[in-house]
Amino acid sequence: MNSAVSLTVIIPTRNRADSLRRLLASIRATEGTVEADIEVCVVDNGSSDNTQSVVTAERALFQIYKIDCLLELEEGKASALNRGLSVARGRIIMVLDDDVVVERLALCKHLASYDDSQFDAVQGRILPGVDPAGRHAVADRIREYNIPMIDYGDEIRAIRGLTGTNMSFRREVFETIGGFDTRLGPGAAGFSEDTEFSIRTRTAGFKIGYTPHAVVFHELNPARYGSAYNRQVEYLKGKSRSIYRRDSIPFRVIPDLFVNCIRYGFYWLIGDRQKAYKTEGRIMKHYGYLAGKARKYC
Numbered sequence: 001m002n003s004a005v006s007l008t009v010i011i012p013t014r015n016r017a018d019s020l021r022r023l024l025a026s027i028r029a030t031e032g033t034v035e036a037d038i039e040v041c042v043v044d045n046g047s048s049d050n051t052q053s054v055v056t057a058e059r060a061l062f063q064i065y066k067i068d069c070l071l072e073l074e075e076g077k078a079s080a081l082n083r084g085l086s087v088a089r090g091r092i093i094m095v096l097d098d099d100v101v102v103e104r105l106a107l108c109k110h111l112a113s114y115d116d117s118q119f120d121a122v123q124g125r126i127l128p129g130v131d132p133a134g135r136h137a138v139a140d141r142i143r144e145y146n147i148p149m150i151d152y153g154d155e156i157r158a159i160r161g162l163t164g165t166n167m168s169f170r171r172e173v174f175e176t177i178g179g180f181d182t183r184l185g186p187g188a189a190g191f192s193e194d195t196e197f198s199i200r201t202r203t204a205g206f207k208i209g210y211t212p213h214a215v216v217f218h219e220l221n222p223a224r225y226g227s228a229y230n231r232q233v234e235y236l237k238g239k240s241r242s243i244y245r246r247d248s249i250p251f252r253v254i255p256d257l258f259v260n261c262i263r264y265g266f267y268w269l270i271g272d273r274q275k276a277y278k279t280e281g282r283i284m285k286h287y288g289y290l291a292g293k294a295r296k297y298c
Helices: 017-029 051-059 077-088 105-116 141-143 171-179 193-203 227-244 248-271 273-297
Strands: 005-013 038-045 066-071 092-096 101-102 121-129 166-168 207-219
Touching: 005 017, 005 077, 005 105, 017 038, 017 051, 017 101, 038 051, 038 077, 051 066, 051 227, 066 077, 077 193, 092 105, 092 171, 105 121, 105 166, 105 207, 141 227, 141 273, 166 171, 166 207, 193 207, 193 227, 227 273, 248 273
Parallel strands: 005 038, 005 092, 038 066, 121 207
Antiparallel strands: 092 166, 101 207, 121 166
C-alpha cells in the first residue's frame, strides 16, 4: 500500500474525556515541529461521557494535522486499536494511551528513530506526570503510583518488548503479523496486548528499539495509588499472560512463586518498602497465571 501520510497516531479511549482533552492539546502543540504529513485517529471504544464533543472541539483547533474520531463498539483496547489500524494511512503507526501528554518533540523523535536506525518498532520514554491538582510524584514512592514507566537511559538501544502507552512501528509490521489479540488488554483479559504483539514482532524477524527522545508523561490518578490496586493489576497481568504463554508450572511458576514469597518476607522485615511492593506484585502475577491456567483446563 502506498501511503501519503508519514505518521498515523492511534489513540484508543473510553470514558476519559478530560484526559483525552489534555492529550489532544499536547499533540496540537507539536504542530510545526516536523515536516511530515500526520493524521490523528481517536477510536472511541463505546464511551458514555463527552468524549465525542471533546474531539469535535479539539478538531476545530488543529491547524495542520488531520484528526478523526472512529467508534468501535466491540469492547476492548485491542479491538479499538485494530479499528484504528484498519483505516491508518501512515508509513509509521504510533500508539498512545489516552491518559498521557506528549512532550513537544515526541512525534518528531518517533519518526526520526526510523531514519537513524534499523528498527522496525520503537518504544518511547514514559515518565510520571502530575495528578489532577498538579502535584508531581514523590521519588521514593514511585512504584506506588502504579503507572507504566519506561526509562532505559539516555541512549538509543535495542530492546525486546513494547509498552503500548508510547510506541510506534512500521506499517510493514502489522501488515505482516496482523493486529492486536482481542483476547488481551483492557476491556478483555486486562493486560498484555502489547507484550503479545511484541513477541510476534520479534518472531517475524523485526527489530525493536528504544529512544529516550520521544517522551510522554503519564498522568497520576489517585484511584490507582497503593497496594490494593497493585495487587489487582498484577493478578490480571498474570491471568493475561496465561492466555498466550506456556510457562512450566512445576519447574518455573511454582518455584518463582516460592522464592518471591521468601523475598517478600525478607524485604518486609528489613523495611525495604519499594522492593517489598515490587515483590508482592510478582507474587500476585504468579497467582494470576495459575488461576488463568486452572480456569482454562477446568
